[in-house]
Amino acid sequence: MLYFTAIRYKMPESDSDKGKHQRFFIPEPNARPGDTPDFSQLPISPVGSVARPQTSASPETLRDLPFKLIRTLNEDGIPEGEWQPEITIAVVRKIYEYMRLTRIFDTKMFRVQRQGKTSFFLASRGEEALGVVPSIALRANDMCFPTYRQVGWLLARGYPLVKLINQIFNNSDDPLKGKQLPVLYSARDFGFYSLSGNVGTRFGHAVGWAMAKAYRNSDDIAIGFIGDGTTAEGSFHEALTFASVYKAPVILGITNNQWAISTFTGLATNKDTTFASKALSYGIPGLRVDGNDALAVYSVLEWAADRARHGHGATLIEFFTYRSGAHSTSDDPERYRPKEEALLWPLGDPIERLRQHLLTSKAWSEEKDGQLHKMLDKQITESLKEAERIGVLGESKPDVREMFEGVFKEQDWRAVEQLKELGL
Ligand SMILES: Cc1ncc(C[n+]2csc(CCOP(=O)(O)OP(=O)(O)O)c2C)c(N)n1
Ligand SMILES: [Mg+2]
Known part of the structure; x- marks a missing residue:
């Protein structure tokens, strides 16, 4: 079983980067069951605020x-x-x-x-x-x-x-x-x-x-x-x-x-x-x-x-x-x-x-x-x-013969064999 956790990769250290590490990033939603939903970060423009360009605009x-x-x-x-x-x-x-x-x-x-x-x-x-x-x-x-x-x-x-x-x-x-x-x-x-x-x-x-x-x-x-x-x-x-x-x-x-x-x-x-x-x-x-x-x-x-x-x-x-x-x-x-x-x-x-x-x-x-x-x-x-x-x-179903119709223009050889197997 593969577990996704924050895996630490050691990066080459420059002086200013000493002690910092790149972390493998797994995105997570803002809220999970039991949390309070938070939609505050959604990019939502005010009603009517977007200009409508000409349909020929480049x-x-x-x-x-x-x-x-x-x-x-x-x-x-x-x-x-x-x-x-x-x-x-x-x-x-x-x-x-x-x-x-x-x-x-x-x-x-x-x-x-x-x-x-x-x-x-x-x-x-x-x-x-x-x-x-x-x-x-x-x-x-x-x-x-x-x-x-x-x-x-x-x-x-x-x-x-x-x-x-x-x-x-x-x-x-x-x-x-x-x-x-x-x-x-x-x-x-x-x-x-x-x-x-x-x-x-x-x-x-x-x-x-x-x-x-x-x-x-x-x-x-x-x-x-x-x-x-x-x-x-x-x-x-x-x-x-x-x-x-x-x-x-x-x-x-x-x-x-x-x-x-x-x-x-x-x-x-x-x-x-x-x-x-x-x-x-x-x-x-x-x-x-x-x-x-x-x-x-x-x-x-x-x-x-x-x-x-x-x-x-x-x-x-x-x-x-x-x-x-x-x-x-x-x-x-x-x-x-x-x-x-x-x-x-x-x-x-x-x-x-x-x-x-x-x-x-x-x-x-x-x-x-x-x-x-x-x-x-x-x-x-x-x-x-x-x-x-x-x-x-389960009470009613299409005729099994119909399963083979309307798929290929000319009947595929596999379908021909399967029809034979079914005695049709
Ligand atoms: C090629 C393929 N991969 C995976 C699936 C399984 N599957 C069915 S629906 C779905 C989620 C699709 O989500 P999204 O594209 O956001 O469409 P939504 O159902 O939310 O409209 C998945 C993974 C599939 N049917 N076909
Ligand atoms: Mg979706």
């Missing part, structure tokens, strides 16, 4: 942006500053509805896993804006290369709930025929590229897809996502090299939710910088945005999409947020972070903040809010019942 003029935080909604839910998006109240309401739908869906499906009806589930609690807002801000022909925490994209584009649940149950109507885990969705017609259990693969695929579109003179763009922890993988840097060298029309989003299962952001990047600042060495713009402020998220996406569609290339965006639930149904965050950390996150809850905005802008009421909740809850309960009638985990 990257050299944008070098301070990765160290600021773009925010629009103030404490009263009123937007401030240059990054307020041009958006109608009907679109804001739509964003809000789908964020609420995502939260209810996640909560119910998490419970369903505890009831043994599926093997695994993973929720996007606290990050609902990052699935729903891009889905609405980008066009139907654009393509999202998502992480597993962005089911909101599919919900906002009207992907049938029953189909999602059939996949989660891996029953006979699973649209992916048991080839994928629950939550690893794939829906090309909804602009949602296949998820993969191997984290970090999305960026390279997004850049390649975007390059192919540019090659064909299309103005479709790609958006790819990666988690904070996964930026420590080499594939992140390879994708950025291609994106910047070929000016790929792509938005590259880092979902910085502060945690990578049980490891904190300080293990993926030096605490004295930001994830967005990695853009600087690639010569592309890097933005940091409050991921719990749906209007700010919409605004930066519009900015980056406009650049990509007009030949100005890729933008790296750090969505600064907090994973307020467990990583997945297999995780217990109370073992590695203070229980109350999520509640004390200084940028609040994305759904509550948008609700407050709608209420203060008089475009919404408590009464309508209550009706909406009931309607969404009913929609999910009914879809759940319909999928349960087909069968939950």
Whole structure:
């Protein structure tokens, strides 16, 4: 067993260094279970304080942006500053509805896993804006290369709930025929590229897809996502090299939710910088945005999409947020972070903040809010019942023959042999 402790390395001593030693450094989060959470050192800019450059601005003029935080909604839910998006109240309401739908869906499906009806589930609690807002801000022909925490994209584009649940149950109507885990969705017609259990693969695929579109003179763009922890993988840097060298029309989003299962952001990047600042060495713009402020998220996406569609290339965006639930149904965050950390996150809850905005802008009421909740809850309960009638985990499954279909254009010899072994 390997123990990481502070190991002392004896360094060559100059006169002034006598007695000093270099210590092997292991980063540690500010607070562990039982400690009081401390967010005082987070680099958070005041609401509305960041200037919005022209979308045609050259990257050299944008070098301070990765160290600021773009925010629009103030404490009263009123937007401030240059990054307020041009958006109608009907679109804001739509964003809000789908964020609420995502939260209810996640909560119910998490419970369903505890009831043994599926093997695994993973929720996007606290990050609902990052699935729903891009889905609405980008066009139907654009393509999202998502992480597993962005089911909101599919919900906002009207992907049938029953189909999602059939996949989660891996029953006979699973649209992916048991080839994928629950939550690893794939829906090309909804602009949602296949998820993969191997984290970090999305960026390279997004850049390649975007390059192919540019090659064909299309103005479709790609958006790819990666988690904070996964930026420590080499594939992140390879994708950025291609994106910047070929000016790929792509938005590259880092979902910085502060945690990578049980490891904190300080293990993926030096605490004295930001994830967005990695853009600087690639010569592309890097933005940091409050991921719990749906209007700010919409605004930066519009900015980056406009650049990509007009030949100005890729933008790296750090969505600064907090994973307020467990990583997945297999995780217990109370073992590695203070229980109350999520509640004390200084940028609040994305759904509550948008609700407050709608209420203060008089475009919404408590009464309508209550009706909406009931309607969404009913929609999910009914879809759940319909999928349960087909069968939950183990009660029903896709035909084994389907496992061999739709993978290779021409059947692979191994699959042919396995089919024979099965007598099919
Ligand atoms: C290539 C690879 N390495 C490790 C894992 C195991 N794993 C799954 S999720 C995860 C943490 C990812 O954290 P982060 O990138 O911050 O994304 P988040 O879940 O916080 O959105 C790890 C290590 C994996 N699925 N794939
Ligand atoms: Mg993370």
